Amino acid sequence: MSIHDRYRLSAVINARGTYTPLGVSRSSDGVAAAVAQALPEFFVMAELGDRASEAIAQVTGAQAGAVVHCTAAGLTLAVAATMTGADPRRIASLPDTTDLHNRVVLPACQVVDYGHSNLQGIRLAGAHVDLAGTETRCTLADLEAELDGPDICCLVLVSSRLTHCTPIDLVAAVRAAHRRGVPAIIDGAAQFPRIADLLATGADLVLVSGQKYLGSPTAGLIAGAWPLVQAVRAQDHGIGRTMKPTKEAIVGVIAALEEWQAFDRMKWEADQLAKVTAFAEAAARIPGVRADVVADPTGLPVSRVRLHVPDAKRIATELEAGRPSIYVMTDRAAADELMLELVPLTDAETATILTRLWTLLT
Ligand SMILES: *Cc1c(COP(=O)(O)O)cnc(C)c1O
Numbered sequence: 001m002s003i004h005d006r007y008r009l010s011a012v013i014n015a016r017g018t019y020t021p022l023g024v025s026r027s028s029d030g031v032a033a034a035v036a037q038a039l040p041e042f043f044v045m046a047e048l049g050d051r052a053s054e055a056i057a058q059v060t061g062a063q064a065g066a067v068v069h070c071t072a073a074g075l076t077l078a079v080a081a082t083m084t085g086a087d088p089r090r091i092a093s094l095p096d097t098t099d100l101h102n103r104v105v106l107p108a109c110q111v112v113d114y115g116h117s118n119l120q121g122i123r124l125a126g127a128h129v130d131l132a133g134t135e136t137r138c139t140l141a142d143l144e145a146e147l148d149g150p151d152i153c154c155l156v157l158v159s160s161r162l163t164h165c166t167p168i169d170l171v172a173a174v175r176a177a178h179r180r181g182v183p184a185i186i187d188g189a190a191q192f193p194r195i196a197d198l199l200a201t202g203a204d205l206v207l208v209s210g211q212k213y214l215g216s217p218t219a220g221l222i223a224g225a226w227p228l229v230q231a232v233r234a235q236d237h238g239i240g241r242t243m244k245p246t247k248e249a250i251v252g253v254i255a256a257l258e259e260w261q262a263f264d265r266m267k268w269e270a271d272q273l274a275k276v277t278a279f280a281e282a283a284a285r286i287p288g289v290r291a292d293v294v295a296d297p298t299g300l301p302v303s304r305v306r307l308h309v310p311d312a313k314r315i316a317t318e319l320e321a322g323r324p325s326i327y328v329m330t331d332r333a334a335a336d337e338l339m340l341e342l343v344p345l346t347d348a349e350t351a352t353i354l355t356r357l358w359t360l361l362t
Helices: 029-038 047-061 071-084 088-093 117-123 140-147 169-180 192-199 210-214 226-235 239-245 247-262 265-283 314-320 347-361
Strands: 012-015 064-068 104-106 128-132 151-156 184-187 205-207 219-224 290-294 305-307 326-327 337-340
Touching: 012 192, 012 347, 029 247, 047 064, 047 192, 047 219, 047 247, 047 347, 064 071, 064 169, 064 205, 064 226, 064 247, 071 088, 071 117, 071 128, 071 151, 071 205, 088 226, 104 117, 117 128, 117 151, 117 184, 128 140, 128 326, 140 151, 151 169, 151 239, 169 184, 169 347, 192 219, 205 326, 210 219, 210 247, 219 226, 226 239, 226 247, 265 290, 265 305, 265 347, 314 337, 314 347, 326 337, 326 347
Parallel strands: 012 326, 104 128, 104 151, 151 184, 184 205
Antiparallel strands: 064 219, 205 219, 290 305, 305 337
16 A cells, blocks of 8 residues: 555655655655664764765765755754854854844845745844845845945855846855855755855855755755854754754765765766656647757756646646646746656656646647
8 A cells, every 4th residue: 555545645746846845856765775774773963963974075075064954944054153153152042143243145036935935044043134136136236235234144145946036146246255254155955966066156055955856855964164064063052953853864865975976977867858858749749739848047957848738727737636646837837838847757657747638638
């Protein structure tokens, strides 16, 4: 009996991407086995944290790393680390930030909502947010003006499809912060495959979600400069207590990082592109449907299928209402466009989607 049947849960085909309300991603059998091995065991958790730091450093080239509950928690704790350092008294006093540098600069066009607003993620640490630029645009001059304000503890930048900015030069932004002695944090939650690029901007900390493209259990990975990573880990005895990683998540992250290093990325990218191309070709044979392959706007090596279908909103609703429930991206459904991400899907699942589209559209 499937786990869905056993607990009366809807069977899902997720073509929406690394989407939190649908369980985000699939872990490999190897990662699942490592997690199962960890669950019945005891560990010295600090040791497990050290091994995770070494694994993150090895894969990303960063000086050190930490695992926290998730990226949303990582944002709160990274901001906390820039306010407190590793000082136990300051760590214990959060979210009271009296006498601390407690103002975070964030481009206004990088205020994003991934279930809650990142503004709240920052404020949870006790910090205040100074927004730079407008909702669609943030120039270097806009950033510098805010960075020149009083009591700045860090600059936060977001690398994500969710932002609505004309592109920001991350390297120049990080440099502008560093010229003022201000550390820079990049939230690249869905950008694990690009983590080395994000670190190459000079950012002090880069945050990614393990459960997105790494395929680990739910976890936030923080990679970066040694002292700041230690200051993040030290939050375990402060506000980080409510955001701690589980032992099985840390073991799962280490196992997933090992698999990531061992596997043939070029072949994976070629296989993914072949899957997307074949799907688009098959979908384009359905009368009234146009399909093409669209590259990820943030430079992730993940292409998606864009379908132009009549009455896209209704089609998406009916895909979800069927058994199994099929979820696609509907951001542009009003323009009769549906987007599908196929990365985690099996051939049987992509075939099911095509069959359902034929039924609904003909
Ligand atoms: C998904 C996402 C998050 C939250 O990540 P979790 O690991 O689910 O907490 C934060 N920022 C961005 C840009 C995201 O896409």
